[in-house]
Amino acid sequence: MTINPDLQGRSYPAAEVYDVGREKIREFARAVQATHPAHFDVTAARALGHRDLVAPPTFAIIVAQRADAQLIEDPASGIDFSRVVHADQRFSHHRPIVAGDRLVAELHVDGVRAMGGGAMITTRSEIFALAPGDATDAAGAREPVATTTSSILVRGEGQ
Amino acid sequence: MSINIAELTVGQDIGSRSIAVTRADLVKYAGASGDFNPIHWNEAFASGVGLPGVIAHGMFTMGAAVQLVTDWAGDPAAVVDFQTRFTKPVPVADTTGTPDAGAVIEVRGAVGALDADAGTARIDLTVAAAGQKVLVKAQALVRLA
Numbered sequence: 001m002t003i004n005p006d007l008q009g010r011s012y013p014a015a016e017v018y019d020v021g022r023e024k025i026r027e028f029a030r031a032v033q034a035t036h037p038a039h040f041d042v043t044a045a046r047a048l049g050h051r052d053l054v055a056p057p058t059f060a061i062i063v064a065q066r067a068d069a070q071l072i073e074d075p076a077s078g079i080d081f082s083r084v085v086h087a088d089q090r091f092s093h094h095r096p097i098v099a100g101d102r103l104v105a106e107l108h109v110d111g112v113r114a115m116g117g118g119a120m121i122t123t124r125s126e127i128f129a130l131a132p133g134d135a136t137d138a139a140g141a142r143e144p145v146a147t148t149t150s151s152i153l154v155r156g157e158g159q
Numbered sequence: 160m161s162i163n164i165a166e167l168t169v170g171q172d173i174g175s176r177s178i179a180v181t182r183a184d185l186v187k188y189a190g191a192s193g194d195f196n197p198i199h200w201n202e203a204f205a206s207g208v209g210l211p212g213v214i215a216h217g218m219f220t221m222g223a224a225v226q227l228v229t230d231w232a233g234d235p236a237a238v239v240d241f242q243t244r245f246t247k248p249v250p251v252a253d254t255t256g257t258p259d260a261g262a263v264i265e266v267r268g269a270v271g272a273l274d275a276d277a278g279t280a281r282i283d284l285t286v287a288a289a290g291q292k293v294l295v296k297a298q299a300l301v302r303l304a
Contacts, residue, residue, distance in 0.1 A: 024191075031191035032222035033178060036235050048234050057229065057238040057299070058222035062193055081196065082208055086217040090242035096235070149242075 003119035003154055004078045008112040012070045014104035017130065018063045022099040025053045032056055045098070055097040061089070064125040064148040067105040071123060079121070079154055087120060087151040094144045102130040103145060110149075117156020124149045161233055164273060164303045167280055173231045173268040178223045179260035180215055180251050188219040202253065214248040215262065220293060221245075224266045224286045228299045231268065231282070239279070240300035249288045264288050271298060278303050 022042070029039035037044035038054045045053050072079050097103070104127070111122035128142035185199045194216055197204040205213045221243050229235045251261035264286060271283035280301050286294035 028191045031184075031188045032219065032226065033184075034222075034226050034229065034235075036226075036229050038235050048236070050236065054235045056222060056235055057225050057241050058218060061218050061222075065192070065194060082198075082204075084196075086245050088242070088244040089218065089221060090240070092240045093236075093238070 002078055003112060003114070003121065004076060005112055005114075007071070007077055007109045007121065010071075010109045012067065012107040014106050014128070015070065016066075016104075018066065018103040018105075020055065020059075020097060020099055020101040020103060022053050024062075025055050025059065025099055028059050028062070029056050032058065042099075050096060050098055052099040055099075057091060057093070059097055060091055060093075060125075060127055060146045060148050063103050063105050063127055064150065067107040067125045068123055068150065068152075070107060071109060071121075083118070083155045085153045085155060087153045088149075089151075090149040092147045092149075094146060097145060101145070102132075104128055104130060104142070111151075115153065115156075118154045119156075120151055120153050122149065122151045162231075162280075162303050164275060164278060164280060167270050167273055169270050169273060171270040173270065173282060174227060175265065175267040176227045178264040178266065180219070180249070180262045180264060182213065182251055182253050182255055182261055185213065185215055185219065185251060188216055188222075192216070192218060194218065210248060211250045213251055213253070215251050215264075217245040220249055220264055220286065220288075221297070223264065224284050224294065224297060225299055227266050227268050227284070228282050228301060232301050232303070237301050237303065238299050239302050241298070243284075243286075243294045243297040245293070246295045247288075247291050247293045249293050262288055264293070 105125040108124045127146040131141040272281040284297035
């Protein structure tokens with residue numbers, strides 16, 4: 001199986017909207033063993049100046065991996081998900097993610113590099129918050145929230 | 160924010176934390192994150208693709224490790240940038256039905272760099288399991304001002 005080298009430079013536009021709920025923030029925080037009250041208690045979050053519950057620093061992975069799925073599940077990509085290993089990850093937060101945010105992600109394939117029989121693929125998700133009440137992802141009504149960068153190693157046969 | 164950047168020095172320890180991990184924790188993380196790759200919950204599948212057994216999600220380790228920084232900073236939103244490389248898998252033994260952990264992840268943090276103009280401190284995390292480093296270049300940038 002070969003990774004399609006033409007993937008480099010490809011972009012996938014923002015697709016479905018991700019609604020950030022309080023219970024999802026609490027659930028994710030418990031799953032990463034976070035105990036900070038700003039993830040659980042609205043009063044504590046507001047005391048720190050936030051509009052609502054604050055998401056843990058890696059929460060954006062939920063939105064980023066949904067965006068990545070567009071690439072991994074694209075039959076034209078040649079990626080076998082069972083042979084994927086996460087190689088590196090970065091989150092750059094332009095502002096905190098809080099409950100009530102309505103997020104969309106634009107996916108960019110920044111790099112495809114052959115490695116042995118496999119490949120290293122670097123993707124970037126630009127995550128934006130939609131303006132309240134905006135049901136679309138119309139450009140101009142979006143606020144940059146986070147940029148996530150991820151490299152995955154797709155192991156070749158025998159790797 | 161209670162931390163004064165002027166009182167920090169490069170190399171200063173910010174503390175440590177031990178994270179006990181069970182198979183149930185991985186199932187919980189799978190559900191919370193939406194990452195249902197069977198290498199994180201099915202022994203036969205994980206072995207079949209050449210892994211030493213069920214392994215923790217790299218993102219579980221990354222997400223749990225940063226709590227040391229969040230608690231030190233006093234506000235989760237202070238972590239403005241966080242990155243790592245995943246170098247070794249964390250195998251998690253099946254200890255279902257016992258009080259034992261399937262793996263223990265050790266996290267230690269130290270001030271790696273300071274930028275007084277930007278009001279930021281870079282915290283470098285050392286993250287190991289079973290004596291091996293599992294994250295490399297695990298760095299969190301914290302806004303203190």
